[in-house]
Amino acid sequence: MWHFIFGNLTWAALPHEWFTIGGTAAMFLMAGAVVGWLTYARRWRWLWSEWLTSTDPKKIGVMYIIMASLMLFRGALDAAMIWLQQAMSVGASHGYLSADHFQQIFTAHGDIMVFFVTMGFLAGLLNIILPLQIGARDLAFPFLNSLGFWLYVAGAVFVNLFFVFGGEFAATGWLSLPPLSELAYSPGVGMDYWIWSLQISGLGSLIAGINFIVTILKMRAPGMTLMKMPMFVWSSLCSMVLVVSVFPILAVTIGLLWLDRFFGMHFFTSTGGGNPMMYVNLIWMWGHPEVYILVIPSFGIFSEVVSTFSQKKLFGYASQVAAAIGITLLAMLVWLHHFFTMGAGADVNAFFGIMTGVIAIPTGVQIFDWISTMYKGKIIFTQSLYWFLGFVATFTFGGVAGVLMSSPAADFQFHNSLFLVAHFHTMVIGGALFGIFSGLTYWFPKVTGFKLNERLGKTAFWFWLTGFFTAFVPLYILGFMGATRRLDHYTDPAWQPFFITAGIGLVIIAIGAAVQIAQLIVSIRQRRDNLDISGDPWNGRTLEWSTKSPPPFYNFAVIPEVKSRDAFWEMKQGGRPQPVYQDIELPKNTAMGIYVSAFVFLAGFGFVWHIIWLIVLGLGGAVTCVIIRALDEETEYTVTAAELASMENNHS
Amino acid sequence: MNEALPAIGFQRQERVAFGFWVYLMTDLISFAALFAAFSVLRGSTFGGPDGADLFNLPFVFAETMLLLVSSFTCGLAVLAAEQNKQPRALIWLAVTFLLGGGFLALELNEFSRLVAEGNGPQRSAFLSAFFALVGTHGLHIAVGLLWMAVVALVIWRRGLSSKNFSNLLRLGLFWHFLDIVWIFIFTIVYLMGVL
Ligand code: HEM
Numbered sequence: 114m115w116h117f118i119f120g121n122l123t124w125a126a127l128p129h130e131w132f133t134i135g136g137t138a139a140m141f142l143m144a145g146a147v148v149g150w151l152t153y154a155r156r157w158r159w160l161w162s163e164w165l166t167s168t169d170p171k172k173i174g175v176m177y178i179i180m181a182s183l184m185l186f187r188g189a190l191d192a193a194m195i196w197l198q199q200a201m202s203v204g205a206s207h208g209y210l211s212a213d214h215f216q217q218i219f220t221a222h223g224d225i226m227v228f229f230v231t232m233g234f235l236a237g238l239l240n241i242i243l244p245l246q247i248g249a250r251d252l253a254f255p256f257l258n259s260l261g262f263w264l265y266v267a268g269a270v271f272v273n274l275f276f277v278f279g280g281e282f283a284a285t286g287w288l289s290l291p292p293l294s295e296l297a298y299s300p301g302v303g304m305d306y307w308i309w310s311l312q313i314s315g316l317g318s319l320i321a322g323i324n325f326i327v328t329i330l331k332m333r334a335p336g337m338t339l340m341k342m343p344m345f346v347w348s349s350l351c352s353m354v355l356v357v358s359v360f361p362i363l364a365v366t367i368g369l370l371w372l373d374r375f376f377g378m379h380f381f382t383s384t385g386g387g388n389p390m391m392y393v394n395l396i397w398m399w400g401h402p403e404v405y406i407l408v409i410p411s412f413g414i415f416s417e418v419v420s421t422f423s424q425k426k427l428f429g430y431a432s433q434v435a436a437a438i439g440i441t442l443l444a445m446l447v448w449l450h451h452f453f454t455m456g457a458g459a460d461v462n463a464f465f466g467i468m469t470g471v472i473a474i475p476t477g478v479q480i481f482d483w484i485s486t487m488y489k490g491k492i493i494f495t496q497s498l499y500w501f502l503g504f505v506a507t508f509t510f511g512g513v514a515g516v517l518m519s520s521p522a523a524d525f526q527f528h529n530s531l532f533l534v535a536h537f538h539t540m541v542i543g544g545a546l547f548g549i550f551s552g553l554t555y556w557f558p559k560v561t562g563f564k565l566n567e568r569l570g571k572t573a574f575w576f577w578l579t580g581f582f583t584a585f586v587p588l589y590i591l592g593f594m595g596a597t598r599r600l601d602h603y604t605d606p607a608w609q610p611f612f613i614t615a616g617i618g619l620v621i622i623a624i625g626a627a628v629q630i631a632q633l634i635v636s637i638r639q640r641r642d643n644l645d646i647s648g649d650p651w652n653g654r655t656l657e658w659s660t661k662s663p664p665p666f667y668n669f670a671v672i673p674e675v676k677s678r679d680a681f682w683e684m685k686q687g688g689r690p691q692p693v694y695q696d697i698e699l700p701k702n703t704a705m706g707i708y709v710s711a712f713v714f715l716a717g718f719g720f721v722w723h724i725i726w727l728i729v730l731g732l733g734g735a736v737t738c739v740i741i742r743a744l745d746e747e748t749e750y751t752v753t754a755a756e757l758a759s760m761e762n763n764h765s
Numbered sequence: 766m767n768e769a770l771p772a773i774g775f776q777r778q779e780r781v782a783f784g785f786w787v788y789l790m791t792d793l794i795s796f797a798a799l800f801a802a803f804s805v806l807r808g809s810t811f812g813g814p815d816g817a818d819l820f821n822l823p824f825v826f827a828e829t830m831l832l833l834v835s836s837f838t839c840g841l842a843v844l845a846a847e848q849n850k851q852p853r854a855l856i857w858l859a860v861t862f863l864l865g866g867g868f869l870a871l872e873l874n875e876f877s878r879l880v881a882e883g884n885g886p887q888r889s890a891f892l893s894a895f896f897a898l899v900g901t902h903g904l905h906i907a908v909g910l911l912w913m914a915v916v917a918l919v920i921w922r923r924g925l926s927s928k929n930f931s932n933l934l935r936l937g938l939f940w941h942f943l944d945i946v947w948i949f950i951f952t953i954v955y956l957m958g959v960l
Pocket residue numbers: 404405407408450451452469470472473476512513514515516517518519524527528529533536537540541544545
């Protein structure tokens with residue numbers, strides 16, 4: 114009877130170790146604080162109808178960014194725990210973590226940073242900026258957009274739920290390679306939490322990818338041909354094409370791993386004829402494109418930022434487009450460089466080695482284009498541009514390290530060393546994350562109506578940059594000294610100073626992050642001094658600056674006509690025509706995304722704990738909700754021309 | 766849909782159609798990954814039976830015919846709907862549903878026979894890959910049948926509005942897509958397994 118109702122869940126699954134008790138307590142305290150405030154301030158209805166059920170991409174974007182920031186905090190805590198262990202655990206000392214616990218922490222750290230931080234920030238920025246840049250009022254599928262967000266949230270809950278139920282996360286590394294991740298070696302629920310957090314949030318990403326592609330290709334303002342799209346739109350398109358091309362592979366791969374674990378099948382097991390290397394191939398067919406999914410949108414952000422703050426047209430637009438497309442295609446042809454050591458033979462390794470090295474060419478083209486854009490520009494050194502300059506330094510550094518490893522002969526030395534770890538952190542932090550910061554500071558006034566404090570922003574930047582190099586240059590050196598990745602203990606005392614230096618770097622980065630929080634608070638307090646009345650604080654070039662800050666819920670009262678690449682720049686030179694208002698249709702709010710994702714969450718929980726009735730309930734509920742939604746004929750409402758006109762005239 | 770804004774309604778349906786195509790491509794990639802896994806593992810029988818021992822070609826041929834004919838009748842349903850002949854469209858949908866249901870029943874029959882003989886998906890990597898690939902297709906068929914039932918119900922209750930018609934069109938696409946995938950399964954899994 115117990116097993117029928119609760120599956121494998123027992124009292125022993127409840128928190129009883131210091132970190133699960135601590136994690137659970139922290140989560141309950143935070144939830145309690147939020148609930149308390151909402152109740153005290155009587156904000157429940159406001160939260161539900163203005164935010165949670167909203168289909169406005171600007172609001173969904175803000176919710177994504179808030180979630181991603183929270184998860185950044187969570188992932189950074191993991192990083193600090195990893196570092197502290199490594200700084201202590203030399204020779205006779207074994208640090209403060211068990212080997213198993215240490216492994217769970219770096220696994221969670223990697224997954225959180227990739228799936229819930231970087232992907233979350235990107236989805237947020239795309240939601241807010243894309244429709245504005247192409248002159249659209251919403252995304253192609255507003256309900257799917259809301260659903261994608263809520264699936265992302267459900268996935269994020271799954272990576273944290275083990276604190277409350279189960280007490281362990283996967284201890285297998287962020288990609289959970291088999292046979293280690295099979296039932297025989299990872300019998301616990303931690304592995305299943307990993308599977309379902311990625312499966313559910315990955316489904317959200319796939320849905321978002323389809324949505325953005327259709328939006329970009331079908332909803333551009335009249336006159337905006339493909340070659341008139343802003344670079345951020347192009348790079349988002351490339352990134353989303355990669356998403357729809359490879360996220361299905363991820364879904365199948367971890368789906369098969371789940372079949373192995375749940376039904377005792379033999380895809381990747383070490384017995385029964387299974388083939389673990391097939392998993393490694395499949396997961397990297399997704400995994401390498403994934404790192405480009407993370408970084409290509411940042412390239413687009415930099416194109417916007419550099420051209421705006423150089424007050425010049427982007428140099429070599431066509432070559433930028435070609436480079437972005439080239440990177441997209443090449444990204445699908447290099448996955449094997451992650452396991453040259455598999456023994457595929459010299460020919461195969463040579464092919465993938467050369468393709469990998471070739472990616473540096475289009476990347477280099479983009480960097481030269483940005484620098485050429487700045488050349489002879491009237492440069493304004495804002496914080497957004499600072500992030501770009503920092504990116505050039507770090508990304509080139511990390512790119513050269515990548516090219517070094519793209520030679521199979523060399524990579525036999527570097528593979529799975531701390532050199533590799535330093536490489537990809539340079540790319541993901543110095544590339545993707547710096548790009549995100551650049552974009553967040555650049556578009557902040559568009560979203561909120563006031564600018565961020567520049568001085569604190571630049572201070573934060575310098576902490577991040579110096580902290581970054583202090584933290585990761587020692588890792589490159591340790592890699593050369595022979596340190597492999599994921600060590601919870603080492604014997605050579607000569608390594609310790611480098612690990613400690615890396616930790617100092619982490620502290621410097623943390624100070625940078627603290628300054629960013631301070632920057633946000635100070636900017637909100639001083640918002641009256643930094644208001645963006647015109648909607649165009651930076652003398653921008655693209656359409657998002659042509660509407661107010663923050664934009665009205667319908668984005669544009671009249672859809673603009675686009676005549677040139679820098680559409681808004683052109684309008685400013687020419688003067689705008691008198692607006693002629695028409696009735697417009699906008700999507701209604703819907704809570705269905707929340708319901709579907711809640712049911713999917715229940716099904717996932719059932720899968721983790723083998724609770725059959727819950728699986729049936731969850732899947733059945735989700736399907737029923739989708740059908741109900743599909744039958745709903747009234748998903749839109751009309752704003753009449755007269756209402757538009759009065760809203761427009763009231764504001765200005 | 767707001768009938769006063771036909772242009773907007775049309776644009777919206779075009780978006781949905783395009784989005785559905787993109788979805789179909791993602792699904793195709795999922796199947797490609799499953800086919801790849803099957804091709805890698807087809808020889809890994811781990812001392813157990815292989816395709817030649819297990820598959821009954823005439824039986825599978827019957828399945829195939831059911832599905833192919835159902836694709837044809839599905840096309841007839843769409844044609845009838847296009848000519849606004851609602852009862853005829855519904856009848857063809859019902860026929861399609863029965864044929865699809867028959868296919869699924871045969872597939873489940875094959876699966877249960879294999880399992881009963883001790884050749885379930887746990888027997889070997891080859892059988893895991895077989896069940897996963899064919900089973901995923903079968904799952905899609907089941908979803909398609911559910912969708913078909915809903916579409917038929919909605920057309921019956923609410924008539925052939927342009928929204929319902931475009932929904933039917935997408936169902937048709939989905940159904941033909943599954944047909945094509947099945948042709949590959951028939952060839953790669955069954956024919957090449959037996960020959
Ligand atoms: C110039 C372009 C690049 C080259 C030549 C390159 C090359 C490589 C190579 C050869 C490896 C595998 C090394 C090994 O495992 O032994 C690798 C790993 C990695 N790279 Fe890059 N890379 C490049 C750009 C990027 C970018 C842009 C990102 C992310 C934004 C990135 C993220 C990663 C990650 C996350 C890993 C390893 C993950 C793991 O093993 O867990 N790389 N890179």
